[in-house]
Amino acid sequence: MLSEPTAAHLDGSSELDRFLSAHPDVEAVEYLITDSNGVLRGKWGPVESLKKAFGDGINFPVSMFGLDVWGREVMETGLHVETGDSDGFSRAVPGSLRIVPWAERPTAQVLLTMHGERGEPFDGDPRVCLQKIVDRFLAKGLTPCCAIELEFYLLDPKAPPMANGMMAPVYRASSGPSPQNMYALEDLAEHRAVFSDIWDMGKAQGLPIDTMVSEAAPGQFEVNLKHRADPMAAADDGVMLRRLVCEVARKHGLKASFMAKPFIDVAGNGLHVHVSLLDGLGHNVFADPVTGERLLKHCVGGLIDTMNAATLLFVPTWNGYRRMQPGSYAPTTASWGYNNRSVGV
Structure with missing residues (x-):
């Protein structure tokens, strides 16, 4: 019973x-x-x-x-x-x-x-x-504080398919000599109705949406969530945001893909997690002027030491390994750096 x-x-x-x-x-x-x-x-x-x-x-x-x-x-x-x-x-x-x-x-x-x-x-x-x-x-008197960033492609099932038969990304409004045109405002404006719905419907569902950007390939975008001093809530936010984006895309006759590497010759999709540790008073223990540096180094060292094993969780599908290429802003080495997107930690 x-x-x-x-x-x-x-x-x-x-x-x-x-x-x-x-x-x-x-x-x-x-x-x-x-x-x-x-x-x-x-x-x-x-x-x-x-x-x-x-x-x-x-x-x-x-x-x-x-x-x-x-x-x-x-x-x-x-x-x-x-x-x-x-x-x-x-x-x-x-x-x-x-x-x-x-x-x-x-x-x-x-x-x-x-x-x-x-x-x-x-x-x-x-x-x-x-x-x-x-x-x-x-x-231990500690609370992880987390924020999640999700990258995805918006695809247009009504557009002519690509040469390899795959569904094509949505129209790219920005111009340039290569597929990459980072943070192009024109691409957000072109799909303003979609992103307005994501924002408004996210608010209706209590999702702490922060910012939205156009990413590194045609039809690729990123939505960032605000930090939560509650890892379970932060994880729920990420799952519910993905559902929201897919449903809003469907409403507008589009498809959303969070697949790690939907297209072999352009950027893949990542999920980035920002983490800090708070003490009982809500202070970031890594920023403590006396013990913060030592704790942070232990944290970084632990992440690097367990990175190989953790890859089974972070990259659970064969498609995910297509994204693991040098120069792709994917964690291909057990390395760390300060304010550095090219390293694993």
């Missing part, structure tokens, strides 16, 4: 009541859960099902954490037929209930996290893995 809902989920019931009071016209809900590849999966349901999501939980097979990026079963994970493809119970993540501003009818969305039959957190859920790391920092 599933254990009783925790205090956090009981608080979530109040969140649900407040949300429904503010949005009485909501008819449907989209349930979202992040798989092991960072891909959002889930199901749709009537608004009445939210009570179950904030209570006992909604059934999902735990095998969803044993899928590859394309949604295919990876038998080596041991999460499929070996377990009878059993269900876990997914409960709503408190604080994640939002309106879906791009939906045709009034719709809500909520993030879920997986639990086992006895109510224990399921270790295959990326949220559970991240929370364990955060708890280790909290035990």
Whole structure:
């Protein structure tokens, strides 16, 4: 039997009541859960099902954490037929209930996290893995402060395909002798309607969007998020921003691609994470005039020492290795530098 809902989920019931009071016209809900590849999966349901999501939980097979990026079963994970493809119970993540501003009818969305039959957190859920790391920092009186930057291409399915048959990027308004025209304002202005919707709908969903820029190739852009002294919230921001960009692109008849290297001859897409460590008073420990330099060097050294192993997590697909080329602003060496985009750290 599933254990009783925790205090956090009981608080979530109040969140649900407040949300429904503010949005009485909501008819449907989209349930979202992040798989092991960072891909959002889930199901749709009537608004009445939210009570179950904030209570006992909604059934999902735990095998969803044993899928590859394309949604295919990876038998080596041991999460499929070996377990009878059993269900876990997914409960709503408190604080994640939002309106879906791009939906045709009034719709809500909520993030879920997986639990086992006895109510224990399921270790295959990326949220559970991240929370364990955060708890280790909290035990030391430290809080990671993070901000995420996401690069992506906007593609036009209505445009003639490229010579190799691939979908072409959107029209590039800026001119120049090469495909690269960094930070071109004309390219943002050309697609003003798209980026205005990203900004407005991001605000409606509580996403802390900071800046937007045109990037290093035609049709490539970047959206930056503000820092959060909450790594789980920062990770959620990144996942939800990616969903938002894809849905806004769809609304405008376009496709958004966050693939690491969609085109072999131009820049790939990166995901950059900016991190600092805060003490109990909210001060950056790396900036401490006495101990900051030593702590920062230990941090950099640890990142470099674990970089080879961590690459399995940071570059989990074969396509990602296409981006790992010298001179591509990708971390091809275990190196570090101050204010230097050419190094790994």
